[in-house]
Structure formats: structure tokens, C-alpha cells
Amino acid sequence: MLKLFRLLKPYRIPVIITLILVFIQSLAELYLPTLMADIVDNGVVKGDTAYIWRFGFYMLLVAMGSMICSIAASYFSSMSATGFGKLLRGRVFKHVTNFSLEEFDKIGTASLITRTTNDINQVQQVLVMMLRIMVMAPMMAIGGLIMALSKDRELTLIFVVVIPVMALVIAAVASRGLPLFKAIQKKIDKLNLVLREALTGIRVIRSFNRIEFEKQKFDEANRDLTETSIKVNKIFAIMMPAMMIIMNFTQIAIVWFGGHRIDADEMQVGDLMAFIQYAMQIMFSILMVTMIFVMIPRASASAERINEVLNVEPAIKDWTEQDEQAAREAAAGAGQADAGDESGADVWSADEMAETKPLRGYLEFRDVTFSYPGAEQPAIKDVSFAAKPGEITAIIGGTGAGKSTLVSLIPRFYDVDSGEILIDGVDIRKMTQAELRSKIGFVPQKAVLFTGTVADNIRYGKEEATDEEVRHAAKIAQADEFISKMEEGYNAPISQGGSNVSGGQKQRLSIARALVRRAELLIFDDSFSALDFKTDAKLRAALKQEASDSTMLIVAQRVSTVMDADRIIVLNESEVAGIGTHRELMETCDVYREIVSSQLSEEEIA
Structure with a gap:
């Protein structure tokens, strides 16, 4: 997870501001019990009303300052975490777009969607808490302990027993929760997979009357995820009651032993009240760390899954100078003479092609x-x-x-x-x-259209294509006839996946998208299968005439x-x-x- 936090570099100023504000807020929170102790010991006990008003006003100012720092820290921490999430999503998406089909097959589309959305959200939420709680909690715990020592050293020995007990409870719960959080993310992958298959294959499901079967598959995946989530929540549900019991017994012990020390005139009432508040601050700081321990295991599992994606090296990469050098060395080792311009036998350079074969x-x-x-x-x-x-x-x-x-x-x-x-x-x-x-102008076996207009889908092949080029490509693809019959023509909307046009219309729009590129090489992968024989013949005749200077497969x-x-x-x-x-x-x-x-x-x- 720390590896991912390097993306916070552009937001280092908001992060630093957040830490400073949290530091000031912590100091203010630690100062308030001391002010209250002074009011009780020097104002209430002595009946000095002016003293009470004066220090009460100081308490109000300190509390307002703490509130302002808290609000500002929340703003800057949220800004940093949201920006981090944006950068991380962008980085994951950009990295995934470089994958070959081999990597997509290996990781799976449903898992990639979960990792880009749910997993990044988990890390983002923890980052907000870490910027606030992970800084504030240790400061409050250590500061509270120092202030408690300043009030009464002997009474502080209570924490020698309490803090190890709390740490053991947290460690026991976290050690059982972490594996389950990893399992939850995998089960979310499975749920997404089942849901995605059901939604994309809804026509097949209905045509074969398999709705109940798909419901059962979804229910099983949903139940599996729910049961694991309930199990992990049950484990962490133990933590809060256990913490509250420890805190309540700690408070009882402080009042009991503190009362004896006041009775022996070794401690004042205001100091005891301040000591109780410092004890609560220490305990709540540990409780806040506990909340972090609830979130960190899941975020850690999510961060690990995100890093798995980012660490995948695409099997297909662009040619580099190092590759060229390695090819030359391999050619030289194989005894091939003059391998400076070639890495294999009879491979022509672009210049040689221009001279010998002007194709x-x-x-x-x-x-x-x-x-x-x-x-x-x-x-x-x-x-x-x-x-x-x-x-x-x-x-x-x-x-x-x-x-x-x-x-x-x-x-x-x-x-x-x-x-x-x-x-x-x-x-x-x-x-x-x-x-x-x-x-290359490529028309895949399965025609794929995108949300937008008819013209947008044709221009997908050439973004800067003019309206005339779009119409010309559509005419060659035998698509102009049905497009012109649409109410809005080339501005007619295409719904998700092209569900509002027929299979043959999809194929013709896909062909138009490839033709508008005027590519050197046109590849039609079984792209005429949904066309009738008449349209097929007209299209092939138009292609032969139009793409006379292109290689056609x-x-x-x-x-x-x-x-x-x-x-x-x-x-x-x-x-x-x-x-x-x-x-x-x-x-x-x-x-x-x-x-x-x-x-x-x-x-x-x-």
C-alpha cells in the first residue's frame, strides 16, 4: 500500500497542511482538560467567579480553534485522498489499455473492473482516515500520557495494565480479519462476473428460459459474499464492546484510586477530573487506531490486488534500441553477415521497400x-x-x-x-x-458499437473525418440506405452495445468505421455473415472499386x-x-x- 502512496506527490502541500492542522487540533484537545482543572481548582473551589469567566472564555476560544482546524483538516485530507484516487484510477486504466489479450484473459474483465473501482475506493477511504487518525491518535495517546503523568504519576500506573490488554484484543481481532478481507474482494470479483454475464447475455438467457437458473447463480454468489462479510463483521463486532468494557473499568479504577488520593490530600479534584479526561483521550486514541485496523486489512488486500495489475508486464511491447542491439548480436552469433540493418533473413527495410517494391x-x-x-x-x-x-x-x-x-x-x-x-x-x-x-482497418468477427451517434461510431476509425468522408464510407459499406431512413440520420443515437440496430446494420457500421480510415490494410474477420447475398455482393463490388490501392483480407x-x-x-x-x-x-x-x-x-x- 505504501508503494501506491507515491502518487500523493502532487498533493504533498495539502497533505502537509493537513498534518499541521491535525497537530494544532491535537494540542488544543490536550490543553482543554488542563484549563478545566484550573477552573475547578482555582475558580469553583475558591468561589472566584471572575476566574471562571476568564478561563471559560479561553476554553471557548481553544475549542473553536480546534473545531476550525478539524474542519479544515477534513477538507484538505479529502482533497488529497480524492486526487490520489483519481490519479490511481487513471494509472491503472492507462496500464490496462497496454495489455495484450493474453493479460485480459489471465486476469479477467470482471476482476479488472472491481480493482479499478471498488479496490481503489477502499484504499482512498483508508487514506482519509490515515491522514486524520493515524497522525492524531498517536499524538493524543502520547500527549495524553505525558499530561496524565504531570497530574499524578502513581495513578498513571493503571495504563501499564490497560494498554497491553487493549493491544492484545486488537491484535487478536485483526489477525483473524485480514484473510477474510482478502476473500471478500475475490468474492466481489465473482459476483461482478456473474452479474456481468447475466446482463450482457440477457437475450440468450430469456430465449432459453434460464432466468431462474441465473437467479440461482447470482443468489449463490451473493450469499457467499454476504456470509463472508457477516463473518468478518462478527469478528470485528467483538472489538467495540471489548474496548468499551476496558474503558469503563479503567474509569472506575481511576475514580476509585483517585478518590483515595484526594482523601489523602495527595491530589486535587480538578486534577482528577483532568486525569479522567486524559485517560479517555488515551483510550479513544487507541480506539481510533482500532478503527484503522478494521479498515487497513481490507485496504491492504485491495492495494495488493491493484499492485498485481500495475506489476503485470504486457507480453507485447514496442520495439526498443535494446531489442535492436540484441537482434544484431543474435544475428551475428548465428553467422549472418551484415546484420546491422536486419534482425532476420530477408527482412527488408522501409527504404529498400521504397526502392525495390513501391507498394x-x-x-x-x-x-x-x-x-x-x-x-x-x-x-x-x-x-x-x-x-x-x-x-x-x-x-x-x-x-x-x-x-x-x-x-x-x-x-x-x-x-x-x-x-x-x-x-x-x-x-x-x-x-x-x-x-x-x-x-490497419480492422472489422472484428463480433461487431462492436459504442454509445453515441451513428456519425460518432463511424468517426471512431478516423476522428478528424469530415461529414463527406463519413457519408462516403457509409455508402461503400451499404449503410447509407438504412441510416438515411432514421429520423435523425447520421445524428441518430446508438445505444449501449448497438442494441437498437440489427446485426446486419451493426456489421455495416463496423465496416464503414474501418473504411473511413483509408488504411493500407483492410481486414474483414467474417464481417459479412449477417448480410444477405444481395447486400454482400454489392458491398464486395464497391470494396473492390474503392479499395483498389489497399491490401484486403x-x-x-x-x-x-x-x-x-x-x-x-x-x-x-x-x-x-x-x-x-x-x-x-x-x-x-x-x-x-x-x-x-x-x-x-x-x-x-x-
Whole structure:
């Protein structure tokens, strides 16, 4: 948790002001019992009314000063803690956006949401208490003990017995509570996961009439969290009554022994009253520390979970000079001559590409193999092909053949295990991720829309796109027709997840979003599946005409979508089963013939 508090550096002035104000407040609180003792001993006992009024006025001023310091300290501590929470949330979010899909799969979306919200709130709340109580409580306890000693040394021996007893109670409760607080945060993760799945999958749940089953799942997760919370609250519920019993017995002991000392004329009544107040201040200070011990275990567990996220190193990083040097050394060690400009065989530099191949968006796979973490078999194995600008390269294959995995490697959602992927002759691992993805217009298998307007969703591909560019992209994507029928046209609202448009409309808006970028490389990952055959054909014809200077990759299940492609890559069990045109593959590739015969009639094949 202390590691996270480094983010308080921008708020060091409010923190220092808070500490000074708390210090002044503590001094004022410690001075009040002494003033009261003087009033009793020198005013009440002697009947000096003027003395009572004068010192009573001093007490009022000290109390008001303490109140003002308390209010100001609350303001500055809250400002510091809130600012800390803002910075920490921003840092966690920024770090998470750099994760590859591997890290998202490992930690889980529901857990990341909990850590960014609930866990940070826990640390933020404890920080407010620490700035106030963790500073004030020790000062009040030590100051109260010093002032109590000044009133009567022998009576102070009571604390020798009381304080260790209180410390033992606190230690016993805290040691049992900490593991449960860690468990609570994990159970919140589970509850969030169940809730998120239920809300995002509500259509499937209702269509299969599984509402009661989901209710039962939620109830189980909710009950599990509730039972653990009740258990930990029961443990900490023991603390307050135990503290109050100790405090009450301490007060009885002070009055009992103090009474004997007054009777023996060894102590005055005002001093006894002040001593009781100092004793209560000491006890309440320990009680405040107890409250901190209630919060710190949970905040500590939350801080640990936040640090786990911040300590995760993304598996995919941008190429650095150190990587370049290591590649050169590796190339030199492998006996490759003149490795200064290359880290692998036949890797072209951007300048060489400009001289030898004036192409924009030239894509090449060289013996690419990739396996998902923990998988027994590769998802892609020894795949090699080239795709040129102005051509349409289609990828087809059975379910699980590795089509979507293959195109996911191009924007570096995952990194290859072996082999190379090159764009314009440059290994994509040598580009920054921002530079690489600026060259790509990607349409995912599952169309995703964001809350906003139709135009906002298309402009997501190019923020500075003009209205004309947005309309042009929509026309090519065959989306202009249904957009123009909307009441507000391109300003029509899109609800969360695009729930107010159909599946085909979602796909066409996603395609328009990719087209508006005018990217070197256009990737369509089974993005025509929700379109009818007529719209599919019109879209492909428009794409071929519009994106004549771009490299186009189309992943599809339908043979009719890929028949006219310049190059068709057939995948079977993670490997390339054939590459060629439709006619060539019909003659040479058994897998392709099986796919065609399963979808087209003999007349259509002929």
C-alpha cells in the first residue's frame, strides 16, 4: 500500500497542511482538560467567579480553534485522498489499455473492473482516515500520557495494565480479519462476473428460459459474499464492546484510586477530573487506531490486488534500441553477415521497400506458428503467404481452423511464437503498436458499437473525418440506405452495445468505421455473415472499386463471398491446405472442394 502512496506527490502541500492542522487540533484537545482543572481548582473551589469567566472564555476560544482546524483538516485530507484516487484510477486504466489479450484473459474483465473501482475506493477511504487518525491518535495517546503523568504519576500506573490488554484484543481481532478481507474482494470479483454475464447475455438467457437458473447463480454468489462479510463483521463486532468494557473499568479504577488520593490530600479534584479526561483521550486514541485496523486489512488486500495489475508486464511491447542491439548480436552469433540493418533473413527495410517494391500495404507471412497460452496444439502452424495491394485475399476453412487467429496476429493482439509477419517488408514487431495499427482497418468477427451517434461510431476509425468522408464510407459499406431512413440520420443515437440496430446494420457500421480510415490494410474477420447475398455482393463490388490501392483480407464462411477473390487461402487444422484462385483450388485442393460442395449445388459449381 505504501508503494501506491507515491502518487500523493502532487498533493504533498495539502497533505502537509493537513498534518499541521491535525497537530494544532491535537494540542488544543490536550490543553482543554488542563484549563478545566484550573477552573475547578482555582475558580469553583475558591468561589472566584471572575476566574471562571476568564478561563471559560479561553476554553471557548481553544475549542473553536480546534473545531476550525478539524474542519479544515477534513477538507484538505479529502482533497488529497480524492486526487490520489483519481490519479490511481487513471494509472491503472492507462496500464490496462497496454495489455495484450493474453493479460485480459489471465486476469479477467470482471476482476479488472472491481480493482479499478471498488479496490481503489477502499484504499482512498483508508487514506482519509490515515491522514486524520493515524497522525492524531498517536499524538493524543502520547500527549495524553505525558499530561496524565504531570497530574499524578502513581495513578498513571493503571495504563501499564490497560494498554497491553487493549493491544492484545486488537491484535487478536485483526489477525483473524485480514484473510477474510482478502476473500471478500475475490468474492466481489465473482459476483461482478456473474452479474456481468447475466446482463450482457440477457437475450440468450430469456430465449432459453434460464432466468431462474441465473437467479440461482447470482443468489449463490451473493450469499457467499454476504456470509463472508457477516463473518468478518462478527469478528470485528467483538472489538467495540471489548474496548468499551476496558474503558469503563479503567474509569472506575481511576475514580476509585483517585478518590483515595484526594482523601489523602495527595491530589486535587480538578486534577482528577483532568486525569479522567486524559485517560479517555488515551483510550479513544487507541480506539481510533482500532478503527484503522478494521479498515487497513481490507485496504491492504485491495492495494495488493491493484499492485498485481500495475506489476503485470504486457507480453507485447514496442520495439526498443535494446531489442535492436540484441537482434544484431543474435544475428551475428548465428553467422549472418551484415546484420546491422536486419534482425532476420530477408527482412527488408522501409527504404529498400521504397526502392525495390513501391507498394503500400504489402503483407507477408513467413512460416508463422502461434499457440494460445496453455494450449496443447498450435492454433496456427507454419503459415506462409503474401498479400499485395489492389488484390483481395480471402481466407476460408472449417470451424476452428485458425482463420480469426491468423488475422488477429496482424495487429499484434497476440505475438507469433515463431516466424515473421511483415508489412511493407518490415517485421511488425519492429514497429510501434500505434504505427502498426494506423496502417490497419480492422472489422472484428463480433461487431462492436459504442454509445453515441451513428456519425460518432463511424468517426471512431478516423476522428478528424469530415461529414463527406463519413457519408462516403457509409455508402461503400451499404449503410447509407438504412441510416438515411432514421429520423435523425447520421445524428441518430446508438445505444449501449448497438442494441437498437440489427446485426446486419451493426456489421455495416463496423465496416464503414474501418473504411473511413483509408488504411493500407483492410481486414474483414467474417464481417459479412449477417448480410444477405444481395447486400454482400454489392458491398464486395464497391470494396473492390474503392479499395483498389489497399491490401484486403477477407475471412469468410460462405464460398460465394470468396469465389471472386484474387487469392484464396484454405486453412485446415491450423495449417494451409491450399492457396490459389477458385478454379485452381477446385482442381488441386480436396478440402476446398468439400467446402464448396457442401454449400453450392452442382449447377452453381459448374
